[in-house]
Amino acid sequence: xxxxxxxxxxxxxxxxxxxxxxxxxxxxxxxxxxxxxxxxxxxxxxxxxxxxxxxxxxxxxxxxxxxxxxxxxxxxxxxxxxxxxxxxxxxxxxxxxxxxxxxxxxxxxxxxxxxxxxxxxxxxxxxxxxxxxxxxxxxxxxxxxxxxxxxxxxxxxxxxxxxxxxxxxxxxxxxxxxxxxxxxxxxxxxxxxxxxxxxxxxxxxxxxxxxxxxxxxxxxxxxxxxxxxxxxxxxxxxxxxxxxxxxxxxxxxxxxxxxxxxxxxxxxxxxxxxxxxxxxxxxxxxxxxxxxxxxxxxxxxxxxxxxxxxxxxxxxxxxxxxxxxxxxxxxxxxxxxxxxxxxxxxxxxxxxxxxxxxxxxxxxxxxxxxxxxxxxxxxxxxxxxxxxxxxxxxxxxxxxxxxxxxxxxxxxxxxxxxxxxxxxxxxxxxxx
Numbered sequence: 001x002x003x004x005x006x007x008x009x010x011x012x013x014x015x016x017x018x019x020x021x022x023x024x025x026x027x028x029x030x031x032x033x034x035x036x037x038x039x040x041x042x043x044x045x046x047x048x049x050x051x052x053x054x055x056x057x058x059x060x061x062x063x064x065x066x067x068x069x070x071x072x073x074x075x076x077x078x079x080x081x082x083x084x085x086x087x088x089x090x091x092x093x094x095x096x097x098x099x100x101x102x103x104x105x106x107x108x109x110x111x112x113x114x115x116x117x118x119x120x121x122x123x124x125x126x127x128x129x130x131x132x133x134x135x136x137x138x139x140x141x142x143x144x145x146x147x148x149x150x151x152x153x154x155x156x157x158x159x160x161x162x163x164x165x166x167x168x169x170x171x172x173x174x175x176x177x178x179x180x181x182x183x184x185x186x187x188x189x190x191x192x193x194x195x196x197x198x199x200x201x202x203x204x205x206x207x208x209x210x211x212x213x214x215x216x217x218x219x220x221x222x223x224x225x226x227x228x229x230x231x232x233x234x235x236x237x238x239x240x241x242x243x244x245x246x247x248x249x250x251x252x253x254x255x256x257x258x259x260x261x262x263x264x265x266x267x268x269x270x271x272x273x274x275x276x277x278x279x280x281x282x283x284x285x286x287x288x289x290x291x292x293x294x295x296x297x298x299x300x301x302x303x304x305x306x307x308x309x310x311x312x313x314x315x316x317x318x319x320x321x322x323x324x325x326x327x328x329x330x331x332x333x334x335x336x337x338x339x340x341x342x343x344x345x346x347x348x349x350x351x352x353x354x355x356x357x358x359x360x361x362x363x364x365x366x367x368x369x370x371x372x373x374x375x376x377x378x379x380x381x382x383x384x385x386x387x388x389x390x391x392x393x394x395x396x397x398x399x400x401x402x403x404x405x406x407x408x409x410x411x412x413x414x415x416x417x418x419x420x421x422x423x424x425x426x427x428x429x430x431x432x
Contacts, residue, residue: 006038
């Protein structure tokens, strides 16, 4: 119990300090040490073992994706291609409907992730297109975060039948189900998330408008590329600008290239076709290196913390408590997965543990397809707490601190999916 209390205190401190603006790279190892002390673990062996193994493991798996994704985003931005696409979207939608822009960002990110593009690649690709849009129409920058995370981190990640995202794949390996398990429940859940998130984003937008708050007051630490008056006619044509992102979609989804290979070739393609539009190619490359360093280190640090937590006796005690939780099986199933995802700061991590430890106790009580869909939906609830690696990365990429931007993630990726989970449980009880 002392170990479990230590985990809870460390988790609460991590969330509090992150929201106050403390650097994750500093507080993550310090709180990991606190967890070790509360769990009676050896400090140096655990720091150099569990912590650094998880830290380095994430870097090994995702550094190239982060780096190439950042390079692609910067190439699109500095060439003016992203601005060209943004201008075309404005002309198509009009410059009077700010909410239509927010909906468009959600739809674009949803299409990308439902098509199999990873969250990390998606945010790197869409962010440079959205920035000039939001700046030109004076839309508070945090609303981009809410719209993008709704599209890439909620219903396309867990709810919609057939999504290739890992949260929908994990249950198939244990339950023997397919990616389209319990499709009606998934569609109902997706509709609830979309309705709630768009309602809240519109409410927040109107509230900020009444207070006279626009892009400049909310852009955080991002650095804008200023385009002097009269130079916009030198932007790449929109058709040319669309070639690299369309190429990336085709090679990843149709040709089934690896993400690293697809991004590498796309970066080369963008460099070649936009070369004459770059004013300072060396600055573009150097800025990419700087941007990706902070993003990957922040995420690795929090993954290291999760690696330490997962080795404690308190964590195992929590798993045992969840296994023996009484009450309606769907409710306990949902609560258990939410807690596991919340503690680990990972939807896939929490869902994997639940499938391996909890699922065998539920297969005789609940239809496996329902277990699959409810489990996937539940994994996308408390996973998005402030210590989640993807949340930290997305905030970093967008140039926002937790204080500036987390509420947009919390409302769309925690509150919305939890409400959807409740509706999905009710729907399951009626339909199955």
